Amino acid sequence: MEPNASVQTTEGATASADGHEALIAELKEQREKIKQGGGPKRIETQHAKGKLTARERVARLLDEGTFQEIDAYMTHRHTDFDMDKQRYPGDSVVTGFGKINGRPVCIYAQDFTVLGGSFSEVQGQKVAKVMDMALESGVPVIGLNDSVGARIQEGVYSLAAYSELFWRNTQASGVIPQISVMLGPCAGGSVYSPGLTDFVIMTKGTSHMFITGPQVIKTVTREEVDLETLGGAMTHNTVSGVAHFAADDEGHALELTRTLLSYLPSNNAEPPPALEPTDDPWRMDEELNTIVPTDPGEAYNMKTIIRKVFDLDSFFEVHRDFAQNAIVGFARLHGQVVGVIAQQPMILAGVIDIDASDKIARFIRFCDAFNIPLVTFIDSPGFMPGVAQEHGGIIRHGAKIVYAYSEATVPKLAVVTRKAYGGAYIVMSSKYIRTDLVLAWPTAEIAVMGAEGAVNILYRKHLKAVADPEAERARLVAEFREKFSKPYRAAASGHIDDILIPAETRPRLIAALELLRDKQVTLPPKKHGNMPL
Numbered sequence: 211m212e213p214n215a216s217v218q219t220t221e222g223a224t225a226s227a228d229g230h231e232a233l234i235a236e237l238k239e240q241r242e243k244i245k246q247g248g249g250p251k252r253i254e255t256q257h258a259k260g261k262l263t264a265r266e267r268v269a270r271l272l273d274e275g276t277f278q279e280i281d282a283y284m285t286h287r288h289t290d291f292d293m294d295k296q297r298y299p300g301d302s303v304v305t306g307f308g309k310i311n312g313r314p315v316c317i318y319a320q321d322f323t324v325l326g327g328s329f330s331e332v333q334g335q336k337v338a339k340v341m342d343m344a345l346e347s348g349v350p351v352i353g354l355n356d357s358v359g360a361r362i363q364e365g366v367y368s369l370a371a372y373s374e375l376f377w378r379n380t381q382a383s384g385v386i387p388q389i390s391v392m393l394g395p396c397a398g399g400s401v402y403s404p405g406l407t408d409f410v411i412m413t414k415g416t417s418h419m420f421i422t423g424p425q426v427i428k429t430v431t432r433e434e435v436d437l438e439t440l441g442g443a444m445t446h447n448t449v450s451g452v453a454h455f456a457a458d459d460e461g462h463a464l465e466l467t468r469t470l471l472s473y474l475p476s477n478n479a480e481p482p483p484a485l486e487p488t489d490d491p492w493r494m495d496e497e498l499n500t501i502v503p504t505d506p507g508e509a510y511n512m513k514t515i516i517r518k519v520f521d522l523d524s525f526f527e528v529h530r531d532f533a534q535n536a537i538v539g540f541a542r543l544h545g546q547v548v549g550v551i552a553q554q555p556m557i558l559a560g561v562i563d564i565d566a567s568d569k570i571a572r573f574i575r576f577c578d579a580f581n582i583p584l585v586t587f588i589d590s591p592g593f594m595p596g597v598a599q600e601h602g603g604i605i606r607h608g609a610k611i612v613y614a615y616s617e618a619t620v621p622k623l624a625v626v627t628r629k630a631y632g633g634a635y636i637v638m639s640s641k642y643i644r645t646d647l648v649l650a651w652p653t654a655e656i657a658v659m660g661a662e663g664a665v666n667i668l669y670r671k672h673l674k675a676v677a678d679p680e681a682e683r684a685r686l687v688a689e690f691r692e693k694f695s696k697p698y699r700a701a702a703s704g705h706i707d708d709i710l711i712p713a714e715t716r717p718r719l720i721a722a723l724e725l726l727r728d729k730q731v732t733l734p735p736k737k738h739g740n741m742p743l
């Protein structure tokens with residue numbers, strides 16, 4: 211167009227190029243205003259708390275220059291409580307899409323500078339729109355959470371908006387990965403959105419999640435409790451298991467998010483992202499041959515085995531601080547993503563308790579939903595005995611592991627490194643819950659229970675009758691162990707598929723995974739099962 215040329219608008223009016231410049235200048239001004247969120251003072255307060263603003267966080271998380279914001283002009287329509295004087299363009303959340311490591315994602319970031327990031331009708335509408343886009347496009351959705359909870363001034367409008375979010379979290383579950391990054395408070399019923407998502411990353415010191423705040427607890431129970439103990443990052447990473455990762459600061463939380471996404475497919479119809487292999491598929495680390503002590507009472511670090519078997523530096527542990535008697539995480543085998551599940555003999559001898567059951571079952575279900583093959587390492591004396599565990603419902607929780615493995619149709623490989631006693635043998639990826647290949651190391655002990663317990667039960671009367679019960683017990687224990695402390699009986703009957711020299715584990719798993727990559731299994735038609743929750 212010529213400079214200063216006139217243009218005919220649809221209304222028949224004539225606008226000049228100067229008019230266009232004015233329009234663009236106005237838009238730029240609007241954009242500057244939008245960037246201010248709740249205003250410079252509140253941004254200053256946010257920074258003083260050691261927190262970034264919503265837009266700063268989005269910019270830091272996404273690949274540079276990829277963020278496409280939407281709905282930046284939406285404002286609320288409420289007037290009670292002087293709300294008409296508190297309208298900010300975009301309201302209390304920044305939404306849109308962009309890329310992480312070159313792959314598209316949808317994102318929302320609660321803006322604490324606008325009415326504390328409170329969840330409003332508009333915030334609900336905006337978040338719903340990006341979640342719908344994520345689901346329809348088949349890309350992960352990431353929520354950066356920093357909010358005081360339901361916007362009190364909006365009453366039921368806020369609650370309805372939350373319900374819409376929870377409904378969408380449920381619809382999206384198992385279809386696209388959902389990640390919640392906690393960068394500030396998350397109070398009341400609003401915790402159910404992160405609770406419904408696949409992974410929760412909490413930031414130490416600044417993020418808190420709780421259903422009921424300290425003030426209410428004090429009023430109702432007179433109990434004094436501080437925010438960190440109640441719902442800080444370490445509480446939810448070590449005690450409750452609500453969170454999967456504890457970040458040292460915001461930068462770390464965003465870095466963890468990028469790393470986590472590098473292991474996940476964009477949706478349930480895609481395979482997880484493979485990398486060009488850089489590690490030798492034939493690497494056979496001789497140290498693996500001696501890592502498991504021959505004395506069954508001696509501990510060793512299962513993570514050393516994991517690091518030696520999978521591609522170098524590829525193990526990314528999930529739920530690291532929770533139920534440490536179990537290990538779960540992502541790794542790569544010849545560039546392919548797998549989900550690793552294992553016991554940790556260094557913690558409680560690798561026993562399976564309530565928390566370990568929940569941790570393992572949940573991880574299996576995530577991997578199965580997103581086409582990630584499972585590799586399980588077993589060394590467990592069985593389920594944790596005792597009144598506390600029985601009263602806590604170990605039966606119900608332990609059953610989740612059997613359910614999750616049995617239901618999973620992805621390739622399933624298992625390696626018995628040492629103890630696979632009783633229930634632990636069955637639930638931890640045994641052949642009979644349809645594991646494709648169960649391999650054992652020469653140190654594997656597959657038995658109904660440990661030698662001491664078995665001898666006490668089988669020979670109770672006999673041991674009472676003999677002259678030297680202790681010597682006789684020791685003899686019987688040794689005899690029992692000789693029978694069951696080696697995997698040959700189990701291999702002779704086909705209950706395991708092969709016995710490996712431990713150093714061979716890596717190439718054997720790679721070969722099996724290659725065979726099973728396109729494994730096809732169909733489940734009986736049903737609406738859904740009734741998992742023991």
Ligand code: HXC
Pocket residue numbers: 252325326327328357358359360361362363369372373395397398399400423
């Ligand atoms: C609207 C709110 C608000 C709320 C705080 N603000 N809570 N606005 N609705 N629920 C405002 C404050 O007035 C303040 O506005 C701004 O947000 C920041 O709050 P501060 O208190 O100054 O921040 P801070 O000191 O960092 O304390 C954060 C906090 C505290 C610990 C989270 O705000 C707090 O305890 N809030 C209440 C949390 C809560 O109980 N929420 C409701 C949960 S029930 P100005 O203008 O001064 O900046 C719920 C039900 C959901 O969420 C149900 C879903 C199913």
